[in-house]
Amino acid sequence: MSQPMPHPQPKPLSQPKFGGAMSVVSGMITPEALRQFAQDTVGVWLPKAPVSLLRNAQGDKENTSAQKVNKIQFFEDTFLEFVEDGAFYFTIPVVGTAMGALIAKLQGLDYKEIGRSWKDLGVKNVSSDLVKTRLLGAKSGAVVGALGSAFAFEYMVQHWKNVITAKKFHTTNFTGVAGLESSRTQIAPGEDDPVAKASKRGKQVGAFWLASIGAGLAMPKLVTTLLKNKTQYTIPKALRYLNFDSSGNSLFDTHKGFQGLLVMVGLASYLDAARDKLEFKEQATRLSVVIPYLLFGQAVAGNLLAKGLARVPFYKDTQGKRVSMNKLNLDMLDLGGEKSMLKAMWKKGTTPESVLKLDLSKGKNAFAQGVEKLQLEKIISAKTAKKMIKLHGPGMYVGSLALGAAVCGVGINLIAYQQTKSRFNKGEAEKQKLRQIQPSQPQQGQTVFQSYGGFAAQGKPLEDPATAAAIAPRVQAPFQGARVSVNPYGYGQWRI
Numbered sequence: 001m002s003q004p005m006p007h008p009q010p011k012p013l014s015q016p017k018f019g020g021a022m023s024v025v026s027g028m029i030t031p032e033a034l035r036q037f038a039q040d041t042v043g044v045w046l047p048k049a050p051v052s053l054l055r056n057a058q059g060d061k062e063n064t065s066a067q068k069v070n071k072i073q074f075f076e077d078t079f080l081e082f083v084e085d086g087a088f089y090f091t092i093p094v095v096g097t098a099m100g101a102l103i104a105k106l107q108g109l110d111y112k113e114i115g116r117s118w119k120d121l122g123v124k125n126v127s128s129d130l131v132k133t134r135l136l137g138a139k140s141g142a143v144v145g146a147l148g149s150a151f152a153f154e155y156m157v158q159h160w161k162n163v164i165t166a167k168k169f170h171t172t173n174f175t176g177v178a179g180l181e182s183s184r185t186q187i188a189p190g191e192d193d194p195v196a197k198a199s200k201r202g203k204q205v206g207a208f209w210l211a212s213i214g215a216g217l218a219m220p221k222l223v224t225t226l227l228k229n230k231t232q233y234t235i236p237k238a239l240r241y242l243n244f245d246s247s248g249n250s251l252f253d254t255h256k257g258f259q260g261l262l263v264m265v266g267l268a269s270y271l272d273a274a275r276d277k278l279e280f281k282e283q284a285t286r287l288s289v290v291i292p293y294l295l296f297g298q299a300v301a302g303n304l305l306a307k308g309l310a311r312v313p314f315y316k317d318t319q320g321k322r323v324s325m326n327k328l329n330l331d332m333l334d335l336g337g338e339k340s341m342l343k344a345m346w347k348k349g350t351t352p353e354s355v356l357k358l359d360l361s362k363g364k365n366a367f368a369q370g371v372e373k374l375q376l377e378k379i380i381s382a383k384t385a386k387k388m389i390k391l392h393g394p395g396m397y398v399g400s401l402a403l404g405a406a407v408c409g410v411g412i413n414l415i416a417y418q419q420t421k422s423r424f425n426k427g428e429a430e431k432q433k434l435r436q437i438q439p440s441q442p443q444q445g446q447t448v449f450q451s452y453g454g455f456a457a458q459g460k461p462l463e464d465p466a467t468a469a470a471i472a473p474r475v476q477a478p479f480q481g482a483r484v485s486v487n488p489y490g491y492g493q494w495r496i
Helices: 031-053 071-089 091-107 111-115 128-168 194-226 229-241 256-272 277-309 341-349 364-376 382-440 465-471
Strands: 447-451 483-486 492-495
Touching (some): 031 071, 031 382, 071 128, 071 256, 091 111, 091 128, 111 128, 128 194, 128 256, 256 277, 277 341, 277 382, 364 382
Antiparallel strands (some): 483 492
8 A cells, every 4th residue: 555645744933934034033033122111111211201200390480381390301201211212222133133033035045044143153163255145245245234224213202202292282382391380382592493493303214214225235236246355354343343132132233342332322312302402401400320330320320339248247157157259269250361450451441242242240150159169169158159149130230220320310310400590590680680771771862761842842743754754763751861851943852
């Protein structure tokens, strides 16, 4: 009896098809991006929210329309925190995955190869022809498309916020947002129309975004056509600084090099979207602290915190004496063989694979090995060892969140808000001073009042009354310091 013919089995695809690739989409939002998003929400937005609500909540005495809470400022800070963090942490993984899958399909490659970093992939492990003609251009295209999309998203967030504030809260003036005066939709001198500017920027940024997607799709061809001889090997080196972070489960995760560029785009966007000089100065003050802190300040502060905690006698040895980690020769930081923490941070932060990564904290496994060694040598008990390992990671994480909350969530915002209020009050005082001075200083010799008498009192017509009226407009009351002069026509004039 003959065996039935087996049904033909489909060949496994080297990469998922782009059209219905749920397997690709499911990996777009990466665990690391979600972790950083949650960290910013808890460490920055939560402590900043009450500061936003209470910003000039009572208003000035003259501002009778002041609300009990500053709903507009709260909305703007909330919108920026969640939407901007989405642009910052999710755009590159999402667009990078989509671009990688599309380019892989067009070029006949495995999209996983595009996502892998050059360190893991290793240029030497790939044939020279593949590096020159296919993989190099495909990876460059995915990076260009993802980075261009992130730039466009990040730049427009500030302008979208302004438009929503104008439409939802009927407020185009920053002083209304800040609770310094009543909200209004009229554009005063010195202010920009946020809706008109957002429309203009939307067209410009939209054109840039489309161009970046087109450039990304064209990169495989461009790399093959334009780069000659050894020049193509400079691109893998550059991609090591601007690369997808594939150290985790995702192949297209965000990278510190990307984040550094995105922060600079965000800086330009905040300043460009400022509705007046007060907002421009406030944002410049705030970002002068927030940007350095985001790029490297938080990591440096974490390293200093770990170094300080290592000196505190938190734990007990087997003899019951309180000891610090320094006394136990247990390091919380990995200096990479360097004696100086500063040198270790410089060495780590300037290497292509870990550009701008200055955190020197030991990983949990490496720290646990040192703790277990102390336990084996009977220096600490098993209970103390378990406590050390349990508190190491969470302790540093909570400390990092607390620092972020104090610096970016509360401290710098309170300072910036107070500076803006002082600048506004100073400007209002100068305007009031000018209003008081200007009416008391009319021009020398100006006719300010005319009293008709003489011929008019006698019932006789004036000579050329139309000319007299045009030359000497009537004013109801004289200014202080005016003097009366009588002319041959019989009517008096007050002159200065």
